[in-house]
Amino acid sequence: MSGAATVPLFAMRDALAPLLDEVAARQRAVLDSGRYILGLEVEAFEREFAEFVGVRHCVGVANGTEALTIALRALGVGSGDEVVVPTLTFYATAEAVVNAGATPVFCDVDPATLTMTAATAAPAIGPRTAVLLPVHLFGNPAPMGELRELATERDLGLLEDAAQAAGATLGGQRAGALGDAAGFSFFPSKNLGGFGDGGAVLSDDDEVAATARRLRAHGSEDKQVHTEVGYNSRLDELQAAGLRVLLPRLEEWTAARRRVAAEYAKAGLGELVELPRETAGAGPCYHLYVVLSERRERLVEGLGEAGVQSRAYYTTPLHRQPALRRYAPDRELPGAERAAARSLALPMGPALEQEQVAAVVAAAGAALGSG
Numbered sequence: 001m002s003g004a005a006t007v008p009l010f011a012m013r014d015a016l017a018p019l020l021d022e023v024a025a026r027q028r029a030v031l032d033s034g035r036y037i038l039g040l041e042v043e044a045f046e047r048e049f050a051e052f053v054g055v056r057h058c059v060g061v062a063n064g065t066e067a068l069t070i071a072l073r074a075l076g077v078g079s080g081d082e083v084v085v086p087t088l089t090f091y092a093t094a095e096a097v098v099n100a101g102a103t104p105v106f107c108d109v110d111p112a113t114l115t116m117t118a119a120t121a122a123p124a125i126g127p128r129t130a131v132l133l134p135v136h137l138f139g140n141p142a143p144m145g146e147l148r149e150l151a152t153e154r155d156l157g158l159l160e161d162a163a164q165a166a167g168a169t170l171g172g173q174r175a176g177a178l179g180d181a182a183g184f185s186f187f188p189s190k191n192l193g194g195f196g197d198g199g200a201v202l203s204d205d206d207e208v209a210a211t212a213r214r215l216r217a218h219g220s221e222d223k224q225v226h227t228e229v230g231y232n233s234r235l236d237e238l239q240a241a242g243l244r245v246l247l248p249r250l251e252e253w254t255a256a257r258r259r260v261a262a263e264y265a266k267a268g269l270g271e272l273v274e275l276p277r278e279t280a281g282a283g284p285c286y287h288l289y290v291v292l293s294e295r296r297e298r299l300v301e302g303l304g305e306a307g308v309q310s311r312a313y314y315t316t317p318l319h320r321q322p323a324l325r326r327y328a329p330d331r332e333l334p335g336a337e338r339a340a341a342r343s344l345a346l347p348m349g350p351a352l353e354q355e356q357v358a359a360v361v362a363a364a365g366a367a368l369g370s371g
Helices: 013-033 040-053 064-074 091-099 118-124 144-154 206-216 237-266 296-305 322-327 334-342 354-367
Strands: 057-061 082-086 103-107 129-132 157-161 181-185 199-203 289-292 343-346
Touching: 013 040, 013 237, 040 057, 040 199, 040 237, 057 064, 057 206, 064 091, 064 157, 064 181, 064 199, 064 206, 082 091, 082 118, 091 103, 091 322, 103 118, 103 322, 118 144, 129 144, 144 157, 199 206, 237 289, 237 354, 289 334, 296 343, 296 354, 334 343
Parallel strands: 082 103, 082 129, 129 157, 157 181
Antiparallel strands: 057 199, 181 199, 289 343
């Protein structure tokens, strides 16, 4: 890329900047309190985020990866079990399965929505399958209704990887309230991003939540008796304080992201590339705006020359990652392979201006010989 970017991939900073003084004040109050671990800020954030999502329990943990690991174990997953995972996702989804002591079994994704569906998950289910682990990839919810039917029919647990989906909805319910439990990430680049690492397990199930609370604190409820071998995985007070400032803005930011997606379509981007396809009944939160193009390399080059940031995600599906090849299935996974070869994230965020959207589309047209 030549020169500084004029259109950033993550257009969030200008939306965040007016809130930083309030974040600093909240975090200063934490410093003055002297209580830095599992204090009043974490308790308040857990209550507020559970209410936002529409579930009874939120358990703050250290990061999104451990949110999934702890959630799997809270659902009873362990050695000898298998968990069905889409191969097109971030490495941590499968890593959490292995860290929980289970075996990931990779399935394909729908070529349009890029999510696990009942049709792609069913071939991966076997006698040892314990849980389906759909990913709301790029902020687009997986079709949880049909996945719930499949899970119920096969007597399986259903865990949402909602790391990229804070603020997304499906059929009027929020992502994180659609399965037996959900794992969220508050990594800084996420739609609800903190100022360091953070994550949460959400569930309506009292026992799942109670188990998650023990597991995050060395498998203990009282620091004296340890009933499980757990983790040291707790959301920090400083992170919770910052997240409490941002959470009330999440709906507004999600609406802005959806407006940007609509502006891309209105500006004619669909004449140049394959636009993201929303799951039926979904309100995606567009953590990333990912298009498909057979000429991805040329598109990246042309966008860069115009000062537009872009990035290809998950170009190596999980079943071809060196550490996970031993779990690779015998069957082909063409939907994931096609997306891995063609997908490209374009600028997205609540601070992206209409003029910047137009600049992206113009640069894409010039790069592909259509503008």
